[in-house]
Amino acid sequence: MDEMKNNILLEEELDEKKQQELLEKYDAEARTRTYKSKGMSVFISVFAIAISLYHLYTAYFGTLVTLKHRSLHVAMILALAYLLYPAHKRASRQKLSWYDAVCAVLAVSVTVYIFYDYLGIVHRAGIPNQADLFFGAVLVILVLEAARRVTGWALPSLGLIFIAYSLFGSNMPGFFGHRGYQWQQIVNHLFVTTDGIYGTAVGVASTYIFLFILFGAIMNKSGMGQFFNDIAMAAAGHTKGGPAKVAVIASGFLGSINGAAIANVVTTGAFTIPLMKRTGYSEDFSGAVEASASVGGQLLPPIMGAAAFIMAEVLGVQYRVIVMAAILPALLYYLGIMVQVQMRASKKGLEGIPKEQLPTVKEVMKERGHLLLPLLFLVYMLFFSGRTIIFSAFLTILVTIFISTLRPTTRMNFKEILESLDAGARSVVPVAVACAAVGPIVGVASITGFGLSMAYTIVSLGGTSLMFTLIFTMLTCIILGMGLPSIPAYLITATMAAPALIQLGIEPIVAHLFVFYFAMFANITPPVALASFAAAGISGGNAMKTGVESMKLSIAGFIVPYMFVYNSALLLRGTTFLEGVLVASTAIIGVTILASAAEGYFFATIPVIQRIVLLGASLLLISANMMQDAIGILIIAIILGSQYVKVKKKKKEMSPSGTTATEA
Structure with a gap:
């Protein structure tokens, strides 16, 4: 056992540089600066910790008025984004350029202006003055540029297309045409209303998402990731095709908490993919197991990578309603992967890892089992306490820090707690920037009626057939979700595609879960299958073949949404x-x-x-x-x-x- 562990550790050490290269290649979120100046590094850490403390403070004492709170959240996140993410690949990764410093200051200046003239902005109500237009334009530019740096070109390109559509769409023929809007109207709509950049997505990011990502960072610091790996190894490592089952279990749990599919593939996959290959699985299949399991974590309650909170906010229903509806389809998705893993092992005669080389469940639980208590406490708070989600998350963070002290291996000292606050704020940047960048898309879709036009198009293509409409909706979601992080992918598909299903009489929650599933699967659907490509980079397999294998492994996920549309009892609603x-x-x-x-x-x-x-x-x-x-x-x-x-x-x-x- 010790020899095996040493071999794995040695392989991980040798591949650490490769892991980072893969992350940066397939996940723009990983391309951050590492400052040479110690003073600058300390400044950024202090700033990130301050951001986390602000959100913890508002979770307990309550937020400022909506526009002030959301603008302050966006300003802090944008400033941190410009401090962390260089403008292009050839830009310095060790020092701050003057123009990035200017962008960070401008991001803060937008919020300073809102705080300074808040009553004036409210009283003008849709009749912007020159200052409103200037700071509004600055905000739009800063958000789209930050999104380009953090998430890649896909999201800001969509934003620019929608802004252009709002300005010139009056010249378009047919039902996609609209009455036309001036630049001043668009900027005002995106800047000072809660239907634009400071919309629902930012509202959820500044409350629920921030706190749950921070919770994930603290859990990770206490060793939860290692616990998931160890308990999966102890429970399933010895069974037929055990390493593949370990990948499915560990990546599913981690994906539910952090919602970062590509990061999960690279970190968990560095351990599980070599094990799968060693026991006889092919390179392509090994990568595909890790990719499909990591992507599926975002479908798995209770956290669903924070998407459950946005869905609840968009639909105006309680969080627990989303979780109860999502649980059975998510378990069916993982069942489908597990069955294929088992059948492949049986067909090829693949065995698991000998029991004597593995820890026992009792050993793992004795060492780190107490880390399950914060998760159980969170479930209790969310479902049975009657307290708000924000307060529940805040209290769970405190409980996690306390519980971690019960064992020396998980105990965090004051420095490590500060490091987790720092890491949490940094981890929020990609999600929060993406939520802000969705604002122009959703805002323009609402003001121009594009969402309804898109729904009409999908329904028209489907004709009178529900199945054809579902197929066209699925294809729309996969195309819109290509290259996008999970949350903006869901928000865009929910705006464009879900209304088509609702028009056909499908319940809103069913329609939203349907589009959410296929927005997630864009990560494993060629030709743009970033999670599969990252997994292929670790396994040494062919990227496209790994993508195809990922789709095959996820076949249950492609069918289950049709199942709950035709049989909503699968969502355990009204049964x-x-x-x-x-x-x-x-x-x-x-x-x-x-x-x-x-x-x-x-x-x-x-x-x-x-x-x-x-x-x-x-x-x-x-x-x-x-x-x-x-x-x-x-x-x-x-x-x-x-x-x-x-x-x-x-x-x-x-x-x-x-x-x-x-x-x-």
Whole structure:
């Protein structure tokens, strides 16, 4: 065991530089400065800690009035973004350029102006003066430029396209045309209203998202990531294809907390991908397991990478409603991956890691099991305490710090607590900047009616067929989500695509979960599959083949959204306990068979024709029609039953005692 651990540690040490290179290649969020000047490094850390303390203060004592609080949040985040992220690849990563310093000062000046003339801005209400227009234009430019540096070109390009559409869309023919808007109107809408840059996304980022990312940073500092890896190794490492199951479990848990798919792939994958390859999985499959598991973490309650909070805010429902609706589909997604991992291991005869080389569950729980207490406390606070989400997050952060002191291996000293506050603020920058950059897109869509026009287009293409409308919506979400972080991907698809489904009578929560799923899968869907590409960089596999394998492993995720559209009981809404058990049972059977058909193995290798039939039978379990369920289960039972009989007969014939079959 010690020799194995040493080999893994040595491999991780050798690959540390490669991990960072991969992160920076596929994730613009990782391309930050490391200052040569100690004074500058200390200044940035102090500033980041101050930002975290401000958000903790407002979580307990309450925020300022909406516009002031959101503008201050954006100003601090923008300033930190310009201090951390260089303008281009050739710019210095060790010192601050003069123009970045100017941008940071301008970001703060926008908020200083809002605080200084707040009553004037409110009283003018849509009739901006020259100062309003100047600072509004500065804000729009700063937000889009920060988004370019932090997330890449996709998000700011969309923002510029939508601003251009607002200015020149009156010349467009058909229903995409609008009455036309002047620059002054657009700037005012984006600057001083809560439908623009300081909209819902920034509101959620400045409260829920900041606190939960900070919670994740503190948990990570206390060793939660190591705990997830260790407990997954102890529980599943010895089973057939164990390392792949470890990747699925560990990446799923971590992804739910931090919502950073690519970062999860690179950090967790540095450990799990070499293990998978060592036990016999191919390079492409090993990378695909890690990519699909990391992306799926954002679908997994209770935190869902903070997307649950935005969805609750957008829909105007309680957070617990989103979590309860999302839990069964997320578990079905991971079931689909687990089944394929198991079937691939069975087909290739892959074994797990010997038990003697692994820690026991008891050992892991004794050493770090207390780190589960903050998560249990968080669930209690969110579901049963009756307190607000913000206060629950604040209190959970304090409880996490206290719980970490129970064991020397997880105990954080004062310096480490400050480091986690620093790391938390830095981790928020990409998400918060992306939320601000969504403002021009959502703001223009609302003022011009583009969202409704897009919905009309999707419905028109789908005609009278719900299935065709769902397919067009899925394709729209995947295209819009390419190259975007998860939260802006969801917000954009929710604005553009979800209304099409709502027009057809689908419940808003069902429509939003549908578009959310496919916005997430843009990360593993070629040609722009950043999570898959990052995983291929670690495994040494082919990037496109890893992307295709990731899609195959995630096949349940591509089907489950259709399942809950046609059968909303899958979201456990308005169902009795018995109905919930029934719908969950048929869904589990359907996903298991779907994954087996995709892998081509169950008791033995499944012939192509039978795979197609099984695929069709699993799809029959999508709707709530009892007759279709019965037909699907009957087909599955016949095919798998006959396969089981053949396998048993073959084993008996091959065994020494089985040569006397006629005697039996």
